[in-house]
Amino acid sequence: MGRWWNLVDTQDLKSCGHCDREGSIPSRPTNIKQKKMKHNVKIVTLSNLSESTAQEVFNHVAKHLLNQMEKSRAEKGGSCLYLQENGNKCAAGSLITAEEFVKYNIKDVNNSPWCTVVGVCNLPDIHSILISDLQSVHDTSYPSEWQAKLNVVAKNHDLEIFEA
Numbered sequence: 001m002g003r004w005w006n007l008v009d010t011q012d013l014k015s016c017g018h019c020d021r022e023g024s025i026p027s028r029p030t031n032i033k034q035k036k037m038k039h040n041v042k043i044v045t046l047s048n049l050s051e052s053t054a055q056e057v058f059n060h061v062a063k064h065l066l067n068q069m070e071k072s073r074a075e076k077g078g079s080c081l082y083l084q085e086n087g088n089k090c091a092a093g094s095l096i097t098a099e100e101f102v103k104y105n106i107k108d109v110n111n112s113p114w115c116t117v118v119g120v121c122n123l124p125d126i127h128s129i130l131i132s133d134l135q136s137v138h139d140t141s142y143p144s145e146w147q148a149k150l151n152v153v154a155k156n157h158d159l160e161i162f163e164a
Contacts, residue, residue, distance in 0.1 A: 062162035064094035
């Protein structure tokens with residue numbers, strides 16, 4: 001039986017045409033049961049991203065967002081940032097260590113879409129669609145909505161959901 005997808009409208013502030021996500025996040029029908037995962041979470045960074053599974057990337061980012069429960073935003077203009085001066089990080093920023101921010105000069109592209117950062121900083125492009133979807137959760141919704149939005153991302157990527 002073939003799969004079919006609904007489209008859930010959402011504003012996508014960091015869409016990239018070549019990341020196949022502009023304006024909507026595909027969503028599976030709600031009658032599909034999903035397993036909830038246990039809280040054994042691997043720390044994923046740029047240095048081990050290529051060896052990490054999609055589930056490990058999702059778990060790491062979901063745990064980060066649900067623990068932080070606050071957007072990482074610029075004080076002036078309010079745009080989302082990978083790393084805020086107070087130490088907060090966005091979804092994709094949680095995958096980048098302090099040393100990697102310096103090594104890859106990510107400060108210069110701090111409010112760019114993930115696919116732009118991958119190209120400009122010559123980062124591994126593995127899991128780029130998943131990371132862009134997680135970045136959209138952070139950038140386009142309130143922290144109180146993150147759990148539900150993360151559940152949608154998990155469904156779209158055939159992953160187990162993460163609950164704090």
